[in-house]
Amino acid sequence: DVKVTQSSRYLVKRTGEKVFLECVQDMDHENMFWYRQDPGLGLRLIYFSYDVKMKEKGDIPEGYSVSREKKERFSLILESASTNQTSMYLCATDTPHTGELFFGEGSRLTVL
């Protein structure tokens, strides 16, 4: 079974703080994704990575950056957190054969 682990389930940060959200997958998959989920807005893609050091902006990249130094690890960075970044953040990877997405359990971030 594919396992996607997100380092923090719940975080509370202050406006202006730098925030790191870490994600690790154990299947040597090339593709990794960061989404945010908000009520009434569904899942929106923030960033996508298709290999080490390779990334693409998703639909809502503003205010975020990412890092993929190792294949198994994909980090989402909020350089200066703002209250409108309070959200559930979901990391995912997909299988090369079926394209099925496997998600982590999510990181609930609150920015005060």
Added chain:
Amino acid sequence: DQQVKQNSPSLSVQEGRISILNCDYTNSMFDYFLWYKKYPAEGPTFLISISSIKDKNEDGRFTVFLNKSAKHLSLHIVPSQPGDSAVYFCAASPRAGNNRKLIWGLGTSLAVNP
């Protein structure tokens, strides 16, 4: 402008009855459709998919129907169980496996009452 629409934010069904969740799309380039299920405080999990070359796909209690001319798909759960209570997301892509281009609906919250 939403390309994938789930017009019912919530649905309540009695245990043992059929649950029907609907999804409409606007982009005729979509070729592959998926349903994901999400429990609170967990990530979504894949449920079932269908390619545009089919009009039906079945997996146990779950069946997805696709009507390409109407740009409509539906997920049927028979019989519904309390453990099916979750948010269901419909998603569409121009090609199977192209998750970079996956477009998500807003979800339908299903409550199955004992």
